[in-house]
Amino acid sequence: MGVTSKEIAQFCGVSRGTVDRALHDKPGIRAETRTAILQAAAELGYVPDLIGRSLVRGRTMTLGVVVFNLKNPYFSQMLDAITERARQAGYAVMIMLSGQSAENEFQAVRSLQERRVDGLIVHPVGCGTDYEAFLHKSRLPVVVVGNRLSASFDFVSIANAPAAADATRWIIGRGYRRILFVAPPLGKPGQVNLAAQLERQSGFLQVVQAQAVPHRVIIQADYLPELQVQLAESSLPTAVLCSSDVFALEILDVWRSGNRAGLMGFDHTGWLKYIHPRLTTVDNPVGEIGRQAVERLLERIQKPDLPGQELVVPHQIIPGETMPPVASLLIPGPSSSC
Amino acid sequence: MGVTSKEIAQFCGVSRGTVDRALHDKPGIRAETRTAILQAAAELGYVPDLIGRSLVRGRTMTLGVVVFNLKNPYFSQMLDAITERARQAGYAVMIMLSGQSAENEFQAVRSLQERRVDGLIVHPVGCGTDYEAFLHKSRLPVVVVGNRLSASFDFVSIANAPAAADATRWIIGRGYRRILFVAPPLGKPGQVNLAAQLERQSGFLQVVQAQAVPHRVIIQADYLPELQVQLAESSLPTAVLCSSDVFALEILDVWRSGNRAGLMGFDHTGWLKYIHPRLTTVDNPVGEIGRQAVERLLERIQKPDLPGQELVVPHQIIPGETMPPVASLLIPGPSSSC
DNA sequence: GAGTAGAGACCTTGGCAGGTA
DNA sequence: GTACCTGCCAAGGTCTCTACT
Structure with missing residues (x-):
């Protein structure tokens, strides 16, 4: 327990009220007394107790x-x-x-x-x-x-839905003609997904439906096998949009072994700086x-x-390297070596 | 401000002492009174104020x-x-x-x-x-x-010094014959380095000096150019040991452009899971x-x-992929493609 | 005497009424 | 009348002492 104003008062032989005036630079106290009290406070290591103060205030x-x-x-x-x-x-x-x-x-x-x-x-x-x-x-x-x-x-x-919609339009703009949306439940399996995740999903659906872009939504907790199946099912230039960076990073691990498709995350979380190839994602500041x-x-x-x-x-699309224009994706080059 | 025990007392027509007995399951109170008070507390949404409690306790x-x-x-x-x-x-x-x-x-x-x-x-x-x-x-x-x-x-x-010593011995055991220790000041330039960083440095020095292994300590804040110079200066199989993962990751960024040498970090910080190639490092739990x-x-x-x-x-060496045995480093293969 | 309840002190700070030289 | 100081009260919870049935 710390030193109290009462102890300072006793130490200086004055009342607590006087100590209070000295500590808070209030009028009604001799300079001499004030100095003595301040010095005693410093010496005894007095630190005001915000607990007491908060009780009052x-x-x-x-x-x-x-x-x-x-x-x-x-x-x-x-x-x-x-x-x-x-x-x-x-x-x-x-x-x-x-x-x-x-x-x-x-x-x-x-x-x-x-x-x-x-x-x-x-x-x-x-x-x-x-x-x-x-x-x-x-x-x-x-x-x-x-x-x-x-x-x-x-x-x-x-704005989660508009951000996902922006991302979707941006992907389409890069030439992709089929988009897989990966949105497994975040956290414990069986749990309802977070509102933010569902909003992203709806933003995605709004755009692909309006523009009649072939698409799938993958919501299995164990999404990787399903993703492989879906990727194999069409020859259209395909992009994968994830509802969170964590899924994109897991997929990127598999990607390195040779698979080819555009990949985009969501959130732009802190660790991305050192990831290669640089993940394309949506900045969530x-x-x-x-x-x-x-x-x-x-x-x-x-x-x-x-x-x-x-x-x-405001959100923002971070271009990265994992969603190159379809043209460069089809002609293998250094930037599509993921 | 929340409901107080005083308000519950007034509501029930009893004293605060009695409320206290009810809430803390103390003896000296009729079961009937107790139930009434507990019910009132629940109804009024009473949440005890730990500020008050901490003042007395x-x-x-x-x-x-x-x-x-x-x-x-x-x-x-x-x-x-x-x-x-x-x-x-x-x-x-x-x-x-x-x-x-x-x-x-x-x-x-x-x-x-x-x-x-x-x-x-x-x-x-x-x-x-x-x-x-x-x-x-x-x-x-x-x-x-x-x-x-x-x-x-x-x-x-x-144990920072022993951990760095272990890492150094491990590197030598992999066949490296020259080690560069990268330990720029963490944080603001000009600042004295942290004790932990200095301990790691001393653990490193102890081993390389005892075993007469050629080495350099690089402490410049702008360490990358100096590192390049040092790497070029010898044809011995060289490893780089960093006093923190952050430096190793920065170096890894440069590495990808073709440079070859063993690389090891320190701390095994959280983001490493998705980094490729997997960084060799020392686990700091x-x-x-x-x-x-x-x-x-x-x-x-x-x-x-x-x-x-x-x-x-206890610390632990995490083998990773960036410090392959020298043999495999000299014969380029899939595992040394960093 | 045993069971039940109330009254008041205490922890701390801050503010204010009132009192003394 | 002014400069200075004392002492009481408030906040909320806890605990002890006292008192009534």
Whole structure:
């Protein structure tokens, strides 16, 4: 336990009120007394107890963050940005992991609520009206990130469906005439897929259907064999669009053994810099999302009655090397050696 | 602000003491009263305020963690493990980033101290007696990770010098007769290198000097040109050992354009799974380090006067593909196509 | 005496009314 | 009247002492 203002008061033979005036540079204290108190505080290593202060003020200056895990650079980069932005505003960050389990997520939110964080940034696994009611009942200012809940919550994300649509159109523009969309459930098998993944899928379908492009959606957890079958089934120039970089990277591992087709990921997660060939993907600027989430959360802490708002962060196609124009794909060259 | 025990007391027409007895299953209360209070608590959505509790108990059930950043998977994987282990013990984790600046680190520790975390896990940038005195003066239980301070602190890490020595012997065993050790300063140029990096360097030097193996240590921040020069300077079968995976990956980028030499990294950081060719490296089990750090910190919170202890976590050589036996390196084949 | 409940102190900081020289 | 200081109250949960049935 640290040194308290009471101990300083005893040490200096004054009252706590006087110590308070000295520490906060308030009027009504002799310069001499003030100096003595400040010196004693420094000597004893006094650090104000924000716990006591928050009890009085009803503010802990702490934000809670709930994400799946921190092994995935998607989340750790987001947390990095959140932490830094929060620090600039004088807030600390408490982190809890859901491990992609709705039950854990529930516990995590409750745990943060018990610790009276001033606000919450959640990348939810949970969904449904029960879960949303629970969040609302916590009375915590909440900003949702990455995986949409209902419109009553603030939500920061790229526009998933339009981004997938853009990616699809871009692929078609490169000359591909058949597209396989790989979107297995993220995380535990049998689980419902995340809203963000489904939105991407719908964006994809919208474009291929509108333009009558032959396509397949592969949603098996064990997608690699199915992908091989699908690839063999047509001689049209075929592209594979994945709902997440992780699938694209797994496929890229197989690709190296000689298979040929365009390949595109989704998210532009942190590790891609050193991957060869450079993965074509869609940038999901998680750092920016994290910062905007903090920004919005701070607003909401000020004015808890703001209506839910959707903040759309711009996405961007990262050309990479795995989706060359069909022309160069058909004539094997250095850039298509994947 | 949430519902308080006082409000429950008023609602039920009893005193706060009675509410306390009901909520904590203490004796001295009628079953009937207890049920009524528990029901009221559930109905009103009561969540105990751990701030109040920690004020009286002197425990916040929160651990502080200070690392450089979370973009580097080295730190985010460690934090993942720390958070999970802490959660199992009922602790929350507050995270602060130093951005590899001693000044920020100082602020971070102070900030966590103000928030009265029960203990601290630090991967320090700071060093020197002043910094150590500051940490000791905080009176916080501290476990140091990755970058050694003095023996008065608990320290959890792989044995850096022996690990580098092992790697060096392993390289020699593969037939290489000349080794270049790449150890530029991690982080801001001009900064003193981390203790861990220097320990690795000394482990390397010990072996090459003992076995009279020709070698060079490259410490320039701009190490790539120097490396090219050194590689060209001898016809001995040469290996490059890096003090961190990041350098090895940068070098691997250049390697692909045709250069030939053995290459080895250090740390086995998270993104390596998808890198081709598979990087030969030394496993630094950051998850295990994180868990042990929490374990030790919890012990120290119980008994603050324990003497500083060094916990050594076993390292391991990950063969990969970038350090083939010299024989196969000289006869170009599929496995040496890097 | 045993079972049940209430009143008040305590942890910390900060703010304010009131008191003394 | 001014400069300075004391002491009480608030926040929420916990624990002990006391009192009633």
